[in-house]
Amino acid sequence: MKIGISGINGRVGRVLKSLIVENPDQYKDINLVFGLARYAASDLTLDVTDDADTFFDGVDGVIDFSLPDNFVRLAELNCDKYGKFMVSGTTGMDAAQMDAIEVAAQHVPILHAGNMSxxxxxxxxxxxxxxxxxxxxxxxxxxxxxxxxxxxxxxxxxxxxxxxxxxxxxxxxxxxxxxxxxxxxxxxxxxxxxxxxxxxxxxxxxxxxxxxxxxxxxxxxxxALDRALFAEGAIFAARWLKDKPAGRLYSMQDALEI
Ligand SMILES: NC(=O)c1ccc[n+]([C@@H]2O[C@H](COP(=O)([O-])OP(=O)(O)OC[C@H]3O[C@@H](n4cnc5c(N)ncnc54)[C@H](OP(=O)(O)O)[C@@H]3O)[C@@H](O)[C@H]2O)c1
Known part of the structure; x- marks a missing residue:
């Protein structure tokens, strides 16, 4: 599956990228094609765009660890135009932002978890x-x-x-x-x-x-022994979510089937 990481410049975004790139055998089903960021840091060695349309166009699904405003904006755009699956670990959403995500999840597959471990x-x-x-x-x-x-x-x-x-x-x-x-x-x-x-x-x-x-x-x-645990959980969630229908906001409990 072609994955894009939203928040690629961030702490978790970078761990996620390294995990996928440095363990090709373990993640051979994952093709990391794009990062979304407000600017492209020179050390990232990955195609980075600040344009959300370009980002969605090139991927099957998105893993997001960014900021609430960005996650909500992406979910709404995805809903309007793209229909790609989205896994997000972004925290700090207020009630209105959570409501917007719940609405988007009626139309595109979204899994959101405050803790991805x-x-x-x-x-x-x-x-x-x-x-x-x-x-x-x-x-x-x-x-x-x-x-x-x-x-x-x-x-x-x-x-x-x-x-x-x-x-x-x-x-x-x-x-x-x-x-x-x-x-x-x-x-x-x-x-x-x-x-x-x-x-x-x-x-x-x-x-x-x-x-x-x-x-x-x-x-x-x-x-927790390594911050990679959040990235590993997000990939687990993406593998689970990729073929699921929209209809309700999924959680890690759903992905773990517990
Ligand atoms: N669920 C979990 O298990 C879990 C675990 C750890 C962290 N988190 C949460 O995940 C989020 C990210 O954590 P972090 O530690 O990686 O934070 P961080 O280092 O501050 O990274 C956040 C990134 O989001 C990017 N961003 C913000 N607005 C954007 C936009 N409009 N377009 C593209 N990129 C944008 C920022 O880009 P710039 O660099 O361009 O400013 C920044 O690199 C936080 O909400 C944190 O609480 C969740």
């Missing part, structure tokens, strides 16, 4: 399943560690895991989430989902979800 998406399903089966006598605690440059806390992935746990228990996440504990009167309440955050060094991302029972503990754990 196969492991994290599987972990979410396992957390949901565990929370549904283990009662409130099992205390759920989520611990995450990231590099010292990360600004937000807890991580989006930790929140995704917390929401999966709340879904499993059929409770509203925001009613039971507790973000950090400090002080003389912070006794744990039944049903809380607690978050603990560490920041330091160059840790790409580590997440533990623990279920503490009276006589046993279960911990489900994920560690």
């Amino acid at each position: 196969l492991g994290v998406n599987l972990l979410c399903a396992l957390v949901r399943q565990s929370a549904a089966r283990l009662g409130v006598e099992y205390d759920i605690e989520i611990a995450e560690t990231h590099h010292r440059m990360k600004r937000d806390a807890p991580s989006g992935t930790a929140l995704m895991l917390g929401r999966a746990a709340a879904d499993g228990r059929e409770v509203a996440h925001d009613d039971v989430a507790v973000f950090g504990r400090h002080g003389a009167d912070v006794l744990r309440k039944e049903g809380e989902i607690g978050y603990a955050v560490q920041r330091g060094g160059g840790v790409i991302g580590a997440h533990d979800v623990s279920f503490f029972g009276g006589s046993e503990e279960l911990t489900l754990s994920h560690k």
